[in-house]
Amino acid sequence: MIVESSHLAKPFLLAAEGLNKSFDGFKAINDLNFYLDEGELRTVIGPNGAGKTTFLDLITGRTQPDQGTLVWDDAKHDLLKLNEYEIYRLGIGRKFQTPTVYNDHTVTENLILSLAGSRGIWHSLFGKVTPAQRERIAEILATIKLTNQAYRKAGELAHGQKQWLEIGMLLAQEARLLLVDEPAAGMTDEETYRTGELLLSLAGKHTIVVIEHDMTFVRQISQGRKVTVLHQGHVLCEGPVDQVQADERVIEVYLGRKSKVA
Amino acid sequence: MTKQPFTGRLHTPLLIALAVILVVVIPLLNSLGIISNFTLGNWGKYLCYGILAISIDLLWGYTGLLCLGQALFFTLGGYMMGMHLMRMIGGDGVPTFLSMVGRTEWPSFFLPFSSFPFALLMMVVVPGMLAYVFGYLAFRSRIKGVYFSILTQALTYGAALLFFRNELLMGGNNGFTDFRTLLGFSLREDSTKRWLYIATALLLVLVVWGCKWLTHSRFGLIQRAIRDSENRVLFSGYATANFKLFIFVISAVIASLAGALFVPQVGIINPSEMDTSKSLEAVVWVALGGRGTIVGPVIGAISVNALKSWASVGATADFWPLMLGGAFVLVVLFMPKGMVGLPAQIQGYITRVSRNKSAAESPSSEPTPEATKP
Numbered sequence: 129m130i131v132e133s134s135h136l137a138k139p140f141l142l143a144a145e146g147l148n149k150s151f152d153g154f155k156a157i158n159d160l161n162f163y164l165d166e167g168e169l170r171t172v173i174g175p176n177g178a179g180k181t182t183f184l185d186l187i188t189g190r191t192q193p194d195q196g197t198l199v200w201d202d203a204k205h206d207l208l209k210l211n212e213y214e215i216y217r218l219g220i221g222r223k224f225q226t227p228t229v230y231n232d233h234t235v236t237e238n239l240i241l242s243l244a245g246s247r248g249i250w251h252s253l254f255g256k257v258t259p260a261q262r263e264r265i266a267e268i269l270a271t272i273k274l275t276n277q278a279y280r281k282a283g284e285l286a287h288g289q290k291q292w293l294e295i296g297m298l299l300a301q302e303a304r305l306l307l308v309d310e311p312a313a314g315m316t317d318e319e320t321y322r323t324g325e326l327l328l329s330l331a332g333k334h335t336i337v338v339i340e341h342d343m344t345f346v347r348q349i350s351q352g353r354k355v356t357v358l359h360q361g362h363v364l365c366e367g368p369v370d371q372v373q374a375d376e377r378v379i380e381v382y383l384g385r386k387s388k389v390a
Numbered sequence: 391m392t393k394q395p396f397t398g399r400l401h402t403p404l405l406i407a408l409a410v411i412l413v414v415v416i417p418l419l420n421s422l423g424i425i426s427n428f429t430l431g432n433w434g435k436y437l438c439y440g441i442l443a444i445s446i447d448l449l450w451g452y453t454g455l456l457c458l459g460q461a462l463f464f465t466l467g468g469y470m471m472g473m474h475l476m477r478m479i480g481g482d483g484v485p486t487f488l489s490m491v492g493r494t495e496w497p498s499f500f501l502p503f504s505s506f507p508f509a510l511l512m513m514v515v516v517p518g519m520l521a522y523v524f525g526y527l528a529f530r531s532r533i534k535g536v537y538f539s540i541l542t543q544a545l546t547y548g549a550a551l552l553f554f555r556n557e558l559l560m561g562g563n564n565g566f567t568d569f570r571t572l573l574g575f576s577l578r579e580d581s582t583k584r585w586l587y588i589a590t591a592l593l594l595v596l597v598v599w600g601c602k603w604l605t606h607s608r609f610g611l612i613q614r615a616i617r618d619s620e621n622r623v624l625f626s627g628y629a630t631a632n633f634k635l636f637i638f639v640i641s642a643v644i645a646s647l648a649g650a651l652f653v654p655q656v657g658i659i660n661p662s663e664m665d666t667s668k669s670l671e672a673v674v675w676v677a678l679g680g681r682g683t684i685v686g687p688v689i690g691a692i693s694v695n696a697l698k699s700w701a702s703v704g705a706t707a708d709f710w711p712l713m714l715g716g717a718f719v720l721v722v723l724f725m726p727k728g729m730v731g732l733p734a735q736i737q738g739y740i741t742r743v744s745r746n747k748s749a750a751e752s753p754s755s756e757p758t759p760e761a762t763k764p
Binding site: 188212213216217221222224228229230231232233237240241242247249251252253254255257297301 | 604607608609611612614615618619621622623624625626627628629630632633636
């Protein structure tokens with residue numbers, strides 16, 4: 129099941145090279161190189177301020193880098209030339225660090241807005257939700273365990289449920305790449321575990337990048353897959369979680385300062 | 391699962407009843423002499439303001455765009471109608487506002503306004519185009535929040551300064567007045583006034599119905615999503631700028647049509663209608679009536695203006711701005727949903743009180759669910 133990526137054999141889904149981004153002199157991203165294969169479940173860890181969220185901002189078009197390249201799908205698309213919604217339409221979906229759902233809409237409406245399909249004004253006026261789409265929504269609701277909350281306002285959900293709803297919104301979109309920023313933040317241990325199970329069940333069908341702090345969670349979902357350690361906007365090392373945790377430099381900059389290490 | 395996939399109900403029977411009262415019953419009572427011409431004339435104005443208020447709420451309540459320039463679009467519609475009415479006065483020579491600046495002939499841009507269909511087209515095109523160009527620039531540059539409000543207000547102020555100039559050949563500070571006929575009917579006739587009222591009431595019903603439909607479509611969902619979390623909408627693949635532009639243009643056209651019907655009923659249009667305070671006052675109607683609803687702004691517009699007609703004569707006249715300002719502060723502080731939200735608010739309060747009472751009487755009973763009303 130676990131496919132070791134062989135970088136030279138096949139084209140990358142996402143490739144970042146020589147990325148640099150600074151904010152008022154602070155180098156958030158420093159000469160970053162990052163390659164992702166189709167179907168990977170990659171975990172990105174790193175201390176606070178390592179540039180993890182900024183990296184996602186660069187991929188999704190929220191911020192522009194000072195230098196570097198960022199290409200998608202075997203370099204068919206230059207992500208730096210596209211804006212947020214154009215990047216989304218390539219199949220790159222993002223879950224934000226703090227759950228970002230439409231609080232005043234019901235859970236179902238949140239999913240309807242995220243369904244793959246036309247994003248035009250005409251369609252929004254006259255397009256109907258098809259039976260197939262309804263089925264898909266029911267399926268997603270079951271996956272994210274919110275079937276019973278389908279008609280509640282998203283704002284009334286518990287924190288963990290909102291996180292799941294946002295993941296469900298990425299599923300509705302049928303994204304090729306899911307960028308998941310700290311899905312376990314603010315969750316109980318049990319919720320965290322279930323979130324891990326959810327992400328594992330999606331692995332293979334989607335390419336997933338998970339940013340996380342919680343090492344128990346990282347161990348649960350990485351299962352020998354590649355983990356990338358970011359430090360000061362730069363990739364410090366990559367490899368299976370055991371190897372990464374044994375790495376001297378990683379212990380020095382990150383794990384050594386964290387009591388969470390398992 | 392019902393056919394209507396989105397939240398909210400249309401309250402159709404109630405709305406139809408109100409529509410019949412406004413469009414049929416009131417004019418009928420007027421023709422029988424039970425409702426005076428003066429009252430009917432006032433209601434015609436109130437309903438125009440009601441339509442204007444809806445156009446503000448489409449932007450503010452539903453999309454989160456507080457536009458402080460809706461009076462501009464309202465006035466532009468009025469001017470388009472005014473140009474037609476001026477051409478219809480007839481007689482020799484040109485009106486005073488032209489002879490005053492030494493003109494002996496109508497400027498060429500006035501000529502096609504002799505045609506009512508052309509004037510009607512311009513009521514849609516001129517404000518629509520202005521909204522399109524302004525909105526395109528503003529939304530493309532991602533101007534939002536208070537900056538958008540300030541810009542719309544500045545635009546209105548600029549337009550007012552322009553219209554005050556006689557050189558624009560649009561009547562200067564006197565504007566257009568002394569209208570005689572519309573579509574061949576004398577504007578002094580009671581029956582013409584009644585038909586103008588009916589047209590206004592019909593337009594209001596159409597606008598309410600259209601906006602209900604719009605806000606219940608998927609477009610409405612996106613609109614409210616933009617209001618609550620525009621970034622999320624952007625990262626869900628929607629070009630939010632296009633959606634905002636669309637609703638901005640629609641709402642400008644609605645305001646313009648209301649202004650066009652307003653002018654023949656009051657008999658005058660001048661740049662003071664573009665005054666900053668006019669746009670702000672209209673925002674107050676929306677807040678008082680109930681933001682984020684379709685009927686609320688209409689109720690707000692009618693009640694504030696009815697109150698104004700009553701209060702701004704005699705001893706209370708000096709206090710009217712204070713009363714309006716005070717009401718605004720009270721509503722913002724205590725009635726977030728405005729007048730239309732009041733019944734639900736009172737009901738919520740009563741259930742909370744009775745629940746607390748029963749909880750106090752039998753402390754062992756079930757814990758009360760949290761009453762978290764934002």
